Amino acid sequence: MADGQPVTILCISSEFKGTDFLHSARQEGCRILLLTEEKHKDKPWPREAIDEIFLMPDLARYDDVTYAVSYLARSRVIDRIVALDDYDVRLAADLREHMRIPGLGSSTARYFRDKLSMRLKAQEAGLAVPEFVHVLNYDRLNGYMQQVPPPWVLKPRFEAGAVGIKKAHSADEVWHWVNELGDKQSFFLLERFVPGDVYHVDAIVSEKEIVFMQANKYGRPPLSVSHQGGVFISRKLPDEAAETKTLHALNRQFLTSTGIVRGITHTEYILGEDGRFYFLETAARVGGANLADMIFFASGVNLWTEWARLEAASARGEQYQLPPVRHDYAGILICLARQEWPDMSGYQDPEVVWRIDKAYHAGLVVASPDQARVEQLLQSYSERFAHDFLTVGPTKEAKRVA
Numbered sequence: 001m002a003d004g005q006p007v008t009i010l011c012i013s014s015e016f017k018g019t020d021f022l023h024s025a026r027q028e029g030c031r032i033l034l035l036t037e038e039k040h041k042d043k044p045w046p047r048e049a050i051d052e053i054f055l056m057p058d059l060a061r062y063d064d065v066t067y068a069v070s071y072l073a074r075s076r077v078i079d080r081i082v083a084l085d086d087y088d089v090r091l092a093a094d095l096r097e098h099m100r101i102p103g104l105g106s107s108t109a110r111y112f113r114d115k116l117s118m119r120l121k122a123q124e125a126g127l128a129v130p131e132f133v134h135v136l137n138y139d140r141l142n143g144y145m146q147q148v149p150p151p152w153v154l155k156p157r158f159e160a161g162a163v164g165i166k167k168a169h170s171a172d173e174v175w176h177w178v179n180e181l182g183d184k185q186s187f188f189l190l191e192r193f194v195p196g197d198v199y200h201v202d203a204i205v206s207e208k209e210i211v212f213m214q215a216n217k218y219g220r221p222p223l224s225v226s227h228q229g230g231v232f233i234s235r236k237l238p239d240e241a242a243e244t245k246t247l248h249a250l251n252r253q254f255l256t257s258t259g260i261v262r263g264i265t266h267t268e269y270i271l272g273e274d275g276r277f278y279f280l281e282t283a284a285r286v287g288g289a290n291l292a293d294m295i296f297f298a299s300g301v302n303l304w305t306e307w308a309r310l311e312a313a314s315a316r317g318e319q320y321q322l323p324p325v326r327h328d329y330a331g332i333l334i335c336l337a338r339q340e341w342p343d344m345s346g347y348q349d350p351e352v353v354w355r356i357d358k359a360y361h362a363g364l365v366v367a368s369p370d371q372a373r374v375e376q377l378l379q380s381y382s383e384r385f386a387h388d389f390l391t392v393g394p395t396k397e398a399k400r401v402a
């Protein structure tokens, strides 16, 4: 920092991820402390980039983590705290508040973790949001179901990856699930199911300014891929498309309203049958499922790397500089595979720029300056993936490694 000491970043991760962040923070000259769970102790963390690793049995036990981190801080000056996984965003924000460390505080973090809070914010900012109700007051819940036609989705406020989302077609069905949830019901919301394509906009925010945005469109909606199986697809939208411009404007409107100062964001929208984009959800982190790789091959911007540079620059009181952005196109395909190590050697077009390295998964990124070429490859590869690799219900092994 200003006194010549290196910037010390405490990275918190309840998953094994963020390798690029750790490398890049080290390249920036930061000292890295990693706090993760005991079950991830033997994962291939980039040890050369990490100064100290701390293990705890359960990062969901906030009090214990607060004691442990405060204990560490007796002999170390922690300048920044970074949550590498979505589940750690709230914990990191609480720790920052507790230790008075700059960065996303608890009230702003809430807009990026709590699906109820983010909806209220998006609505207040003037975005269209599927009609929703908090599962709290029964009169209001009944009133909502009388007013808003089904289907609806019953959705946990704090989960990710389509976990725990249920589609309901009648009030009876909703009551059945709500009763089953018992004391957990207030951690859910109910909202109108809006059929349509799902989009995501990934952004870099530096000192309240949105310095990078990329608008992208998923293949089949993530819910249907995660519940029914299939090939997960996403790709960058054409720069000049009207959809891109609308999404950029909406995303700017939303992010500005949250007051986020710096970081990486991943925000999702549904294009309704009425032609309007509906706010779906947002996150203060790099998007999952290797979307960062797709974004990198389209733009030359590695969101993990830039995140580390952003944090390091701010801790040193310097101005963050976005690297030059390329305006190419890229798309990603990933599916659960029948084979433990699927043979993807048949996919040899020169546009293949990245291959997944994960048991029971097939996946690649294609990139080209020509958007039509990316579309064409996604189309033909998704058909070939379905034939060569795709398994519908996850196998026991696949589930274990997912």
Ligand SMILES: Nc1ncnc2c1ncn2[C@@H]1O[C@H](COP(=O)(O)OP(=O)(O)O)[C@@H](O)[C@H]1O
Binding pocket: 130, 153, 159, 160, 161, 162, 163, 165, 191, 192, 193, 194, 195, 196, 198, 221, 222, 223, 224, 268, 270, 280, 281
């Ligand atoms: N209101 C909705 N209408 C239609 N589909 C929805 C709705 N809410 C969620 N989904 C589907 O469920 C998926 C996951 O929901 P989302 O709110 O993004 O939570 P998660 O954090 O689990 O990704 C979405 O990508 C979409 O396919």
Ligand SMILES: [Mg+2]
Binding pocket: 161, 162, 222, 268, 281
């Ligand atoms: Mg989502």
